[in-house]
Amino acid sequence: MSAAPLRGTRPAQNLWSGVLFGVGLIAFIDEAVFHQLLHWHHFYDLSTPAIGLVSDGVFHAVSWFATIAGLFLLADLRRHEALNWQRWSGGVLLGAGVFQLYDGTVHHKVFGIHQIRYVEDVFVYDLVWNLTAAAMIVAGAVLVYLTRSAAPVRAESPAR
Amino acid sequence: MDATHAHSGGASLDALVLFVAVVAVACYLGGVAGSRRRGREWPLSRTVLWCAGIAAGAVAAAGPLAAAAHESFTGHMWAHLLGGMVAPLLMVLGAPVTLALRTLDVTPARRLSRLLRSAPARFVAHPITAAVLSAGGLWLIYLTPVFEAMRTQPLVHVLVHAHLVAAGYLFLAAVIGLDPRPHPPGRVLTAIVLVATMASHGILAKFLYANPPAGLDVLDVRAGAQLMYYTGAWVEAITIVIFCAQWYRAAGVTSRASRPAGTRLERA
Numbered sequence: 001m002s003a004a005p006l007r008g009t010r011p012a013q014n015l016w017s018g019v020l021f022g023v024g025l026i027a028f029i030d031e032a033v034f035h036q037l038l039h040w041h042h043f044y045d046l047s048t049p050a051i052g053l054v055s056d057g058v059f060h061a062v063s064w065f066a067t068i069a070g071l072f073l074l075a076d077l078r079r080h081e082a083l084n085w086q087r088w089s090g091g092v093l094l095g096a097g098v099f100q101l102y103d104g105t106v107h108h109k110v111f112g113i114h115q116i117r118y119v120e121d122v123f124v125y126d127l128v129w130n131l132t133a134a135a136m137i138v139a140g141a142v143l144v145y146l147t148r149s150a151a152p153v154r155a156e157s158p159a160r
Numbered sequence: 161m162d163a164t165h166a167h168s169g170g171a172s173l174d175a176l177v178l179f180v181a182v183v184a185v186a187c188y189l190g191g192v193a194g195s196r197r198r199g200r201e202w203p204l205s206r207t208v209l210w211c212a213g214i215a216a217g218a219v220a221a222a223g224p225l226a227a228a229a230h231e232s233f234t235g236h237m238w239a240h241l242l243g244g245m246v247a248p249l250l251m252v253l254g255a256p257v258t259l260a261l262r263t264l265d266v267t268p269a270r271r272l273s274r275l276l277r278s279a280p281a282r283f284v285a286h287p288i289t290a291a292v293l294s295a296g297g298l299w300l301i302y303l304t305p306v307f308e309a310m311r312t313q314p315l316v317h318v319l320v321h322a323h324l325v326a327a328g329y330l331f332l333a334a335v336i337g338l339d340p341r342p343h344p345p346g347r348v349l350t351a352i353v354l355v356a357t358m359a360s361h362g363i364l365a366k367f368l369y370a371n372p373p374a375g376l377d378v379l380d381v382r383a384g385a386q387l388m389y390y391t392g393a394w395v396e397a398i399t400i401v402i403f404c405a406q407w408y409r410a411a412g413v414t415s416r417a418s419r420p421a422g423t424r425l426e427r428a
Contacts, residue, residue: 053367056366057359057361058359058363064396064397065355065400069400072404
């Protein structure tokens with residue numbers, strides 16, 4: 001690696017910056033769109049109180065930190081000219097997808113903290129929710145796989 | 161409860177809080193003047209932040225907001241957010257210890273720095289200790305008779321708020337403090353403690369939403385709990401931004417220092 005240009009390196013940081021931001025982004029969308037705009041589900045839908053309170057509180061804290069820390073890692077990559085947008089986007093999709101799948105399966109189904117929406121055929125909503133999550137995971141995994149080598153991808157590199 | 165008695169007690173307590181606040185601002189301004197006299201300017205922004213922090217802490221403990229805090233849970237929560245979160249944040253950004261070390265004469269400045277380096281001070285200022293004092297104290301307030309006493313007795317209200325301001329200051333000084341620290345804790349540990357404390361705050365907010373304290377209006381408690389959750393989250397977001405920005409800047413200094421000038425972009 002001694003002769004490799006700085007540009008396009010740091011594959012792990014590109015990935016983690018994206019994953020952190022993705023987790024925070026999807027948690028933010030969930031809270032803003034589904035809790036606050038649509039009112040489909042809420043702040044606290046009582047079912048199993050202890051686990052519900054703790055897991056939701058922890059996730060709120062983690063997602064806040066992840067969003068901001070992910071963006072600072074992104075700034076650090078740009079500062080070192082090591083940013084690979086494709087790999088970073090792959091990380092975002094992966095982080096968002098895994099979080100949404102966790103929310104859709106563990107939060108909604110295992111713990112029963114809340115459901116996506118309180119209607120008769122919630123299965124349809126669950127299906128769309130979790131399929132969207134799976135699609136994001138697959139797309140993110142593909143992007144991360146394609147950018148697995150630290151090769152530079154930015155076209156404007158003057159060295160080549 | 162005897163309302164007239166509480167009122168007269170409240171008035172003298174208000175005066176006490178105001179006195180402490182004026183002293184805190186006066187000492188700081190004296191330090192700024194002293195620093196300038198010795199030819200070193202002190203940033204105006206820090207002065208403004210300190211004064212705003214003291215004002216926020218005083219408003220939470222005395223005056224109309226404190227009175228409202230006895231009437232409604234939502235009012236109580238505004239006082240809690242202002243005194244326990246906003247005031248310490250602003251005060252920490254005022255860097256009072258740096259100002260004191262810069263302004264004091266040699267002997268008292270040495271004493272102060274020896275005090276700050278002492279084992280008890282280091283223990284109390286450690287992020288984990290400070291987090292337990294701050295977040296743990298909050299749980300105690302709401303899960304014990306302290307909360308009821310705080311609502312009905314002005315003196316307890318002021319004491320609890322003094323604790324909230326002090327514990328909040330200690331915690332934020334440990335996480336995003338600008339003042340010199342002889343043995344700074346690791347950033348990863350600090351980040352974990354910060355996230356855990358935020359989680360504790362969010363969990364307590366939801367706990368209060370689900371289990372309103374006895375004798376309070378349920379809707380009022382729910383409004384207050386949501387205020388604690390969402391407004392608290394914004395103050396926490398500001399704290400995270402400052403924490404990450406400090407880390408980002410420190411990492412930039414390290415990476416510049418570790419490479420010879422002019423070679424930064426050519427070789428890893």
